[in-house]
Amino acid sequence: MNYSVSTNPTVVFLHNGTSPATEDQQIAIAVVVGVLWVWSTFGNLLTILAITIHNGMLTKCNLFILSLAVSDLVSGCIASPLWLYRRTWGFYDWKWGQFLCKLFWFTDESTSYCTSLHIASFAVWRLIGVKWPLRFETIKIRTVKLWLIVLWILAIVFGGFVFSYFYESTPKVTEGRVSSSWPMCSIRLSEHGIEQHLIYYTFSSSTFMIAPLILLTCTSMLLVKELYFKAHFKSKLRRKKEKKASMQLALIASSFLFGYIPMTTYVMWTTRQKNKPPLFDYWFHVAAYFALRLSECLNPLIYNIASGHMRKASRDVLLRARTCGRRRLQSVASLARLNVSAARTTPSVSRRSPSPRTPRKATPSVSRRSTSPRTPRKATPSGLTTPHQNGHEQFLSVKFALVESSLV
Template sequence: MNSTLNFTTMMPTTSVFVTTLENTTTDSMSTVEWMTSTDVLATMTSSWSNVTSSVTNATREPYVRPFDDIGIIISAVLIFAFMVIGLFLNILTIIVICTNTKLRNIFMHFILSLCVSDLISAMISWLFLYRRTWGFDVWSPLPAVFCRFYWAADLMTNYVTALHILSFAILRYISIQFPIKFSKLNLKHGRIWIVCIWVTCFLCGFIPYFILFDARYRDRQSESPDSRWPSCTVVMETYDAYITYAQVGYSLFLYAPTVGVVLASVLISATVRSRSKAIASSQNSDKQRRKERQAVLQLMLIVFSFLVGYIPFTAYEFWSVQPRPNTMYYRRFDYWFGMTEYFFLRFSECLNPVFYNLGSAKMRRCTAQFLKVHFKCCKCCSRKGPPGNSPHSSSQGPHTKDYGV
């Protein structure tokens, strides 16, 4: 009886166990079925992504350089021509100024320093050609430090040129408007001024660009701004820092000097015009007005050359950092826009030594004499100029100083 009771008592437990087992089996099968459905869905999604990627890659244009061999030849001919002309004219001007005591004044010191800046630009211009042609995609076999040095030296000389021209314009204005105060300036002051410009531009231009730029592989299929740039350009990890630096540095060392030069030129022109009406007609006043006009002419020519080179440069710098679609049209436009602005920059730096001579009768005579002695040319240029322009004349009034012309 006890066995029957125990058996009867155990029946519900067994029934519960069977029911639980059946439920567990059903849940497990549902879980398996759910996991199987999830796996299938994931597989289908992955397959669809692969198909989409394959279609995108199949329809995307293969990468093509934004220039051809004819473009390389044209660029090489122009840049090498500008380089040779720039080297010759700037070296000639440096030698003429250094070997003539007649040209030892504060203005000629600034012109000498400008020639050094243009000479450095000419010497590194072949790196720009390599960067934009043979080294456009892969900066090899040149070391990456050449890329960084090019950018650093190029920006430093740009800053140096802008600050020199601004300083030149300020000195011109002081010499015409305040001749007594200008007479207190000597060559020592000019040399200190020039050294300060070079040191400032090295610290604020050379060093930052040497850090921000490098040569590396650029993903031509991405939408990143550097996808259309040469391999030697700004490092994208520091792109935001570069944008901030460009806004501040260009404003201080390029745009502000440009505005200052234009304002100084307007003031100088107005001062010379008003003084020409006030000064009585006499031999000494005529000589003084002639020197002032030559000083203004020299400044205007230098400013014109500066604007020819740096307006396209500024325009390209603004355009290149804007987001553009990564299409062949924009790649080609970016490429030739950058090449063209550099052609203008090199052309303006070749014009500078010519304008230095056109704006200074004294410098023309010294240059002609140097060429006559060393190259047996320019015989027709050895004639003496007007009496007022004689290098030995000393017709300066009590309140005037040599204008360097």
């Protein structure tokens, strides 16, 4: 294996031609990403099925959870495999083309902005439901769907299309610059790409990350005020429901902060720092990305912990899947048994040539019944019954006989 040393006079950095990590470290990173990918896919898919299949789960608040689960599912299924290749075997040699490079950034940034907008909107939605419950009931589900569509459009346009413009797959060979420790699929260097990216990232992160975070903080403070300082004006059942809803929001917001604050901090640091240790930059980004993926895995657990209806719906989905799997196995087993029984009952064909059979002589058929002529039956006098008459006729004949005897 050929090892090379960078020519940066301030940093001595060994790499094996694929990434700053060794082969064992790359395999360990792949195992962790694979586990998180399976966990995130299973949990978010279960949440989507629980809300869409189970009756009564398509409520206004659950629509936000459904949209969040779709965002996390898309990010885990598309961005995670591309990130793994980008940070391991394709770090210095990206062989998957410009389209997949831009697709990674398109998916990663659009789902990140979509998640932040959803959580801020969800917090406002919870505040409306707690502070103005009557007004909350007048809002239609169609309005919520339209609002979610607007959020997705904003995230795709400003986080997907615009951000993917700043990224491309180019070799990062310039030493002493901010891009010296970046992978091959990263911010383009031509036409002042880093400066333009920094300006746009400052604007977009302030609009789609910091502003939703401030809104989430203010909304949480108002929710605490409504729940604990005005609780004596509400019934016990309503207070219990509102506390559960607020706990769900607090857990989702905590998961969001746990996942996105490290990644935002890394991007702001690495795009401004020139002479930075490459290994520290590499593992800082890996740790931040693990935190981001772990937050997506924790969200389905949070949905089920904070809601009894969600737990019941998820349990029903699992039971349905188990029942369908058993029926599928039973049908396959019964079909196999039928094939085996059919194979046993089919007559075996002899290998020898069939011998010519002598034709049988036709024998006259002998009738089982006697060929003697039948004697005609005698007519029975009226008033007497025969075995060939039905029950009603027997009853009438007996009745008429009794009437005649009484008259005599």
